[in-house]
Amino acid sequence: MRLLFILVGLLLPQVLWAQFFNSFEPGSYRLVNSPDVHYQGLLKLRGNDQLLVEDADGKKTKLAPQEVTSFRLGAQKYVTAGGFRTTPGPFGRTVEQAFVEQLDSGQVNLMEYTYIITTGGSNGAVGSSEVKIYIIKAADWTDAIALPGYAWTNRGEKLRDALRPYAINRPDLTELIDNNQLRDNNIPAFFHALNSGQPFPLTEAMEHKIKKEKERPIEDPFRD
Known part of the structure; x- marks a missing residue:
């Protein structure tokens, strides 16, 4: 035995x-x-x-x-x-x-x-x-x-597509999705913000990246 x-x-x-x-x-x-x-x-x-x-x-x-x-x-x-x-x-x-x-x-x-x-x-x-x-x-x-996990091969596209419908009435959360700020480790914070009505706890690095995205000039598709 x-x-x-x-x-x-x-x-x-x-x-x-x-x-x-x-x-x-x-x-x-x-x-x-x-x-x-x-x-x-x-x-x-x-x-x-x-x-x-x-x-x-x-x-x-x-x-x-x-x-x-x-x-x-x-x-x-x-x-x-x-x-x-x-x-x-x-x-x-x-x-x-x-x-x-x-x-x-x-x-x-x-x-x-x-x-x-x-x-x-x-x-x-x-x-x-x-x-x-x-x-x-x-x-x-x-x-x-x-939920699909964040995949580096598609830069989290499947995860963003899966989360987007739930943020339709939350412009702040939609902005996080559009700026590709969500990863597997902050999904709980995303849903806590959604369920509680509170803002998502942005890190300094996330705020900096979102600011850079907003300041980026829009390219003219008709420009030579």
């Missing part, structure tokens, strides 16, 4: 190992069949599709996303979402229902979906990496949709 445990430890990717053996933490959760009741217990999130709950008597229960409305672990809030694809094209897959971290809420809810990619090398070694994608969902939507 000890040898088997050692072999599993060697073969199991480090990210998956950490998820499997992470410890229980105090938290609260709400169930689909009783959404107004906040249950307390020790919680452990395993992957993105299983919540383990240990009650005061030490009884452990496994809950699927279909059974849970939301739960909290420390400062993090998790909800359920589904119907989105991890990536466009033939290599993506549709996520039916999963636990996702809620980053902002309001007009458009911003969430983060985390999943593991496992790869095998030619020498038999197993590797893994953790992938995070932003997903969004408005209150009247049935399914969530995944």
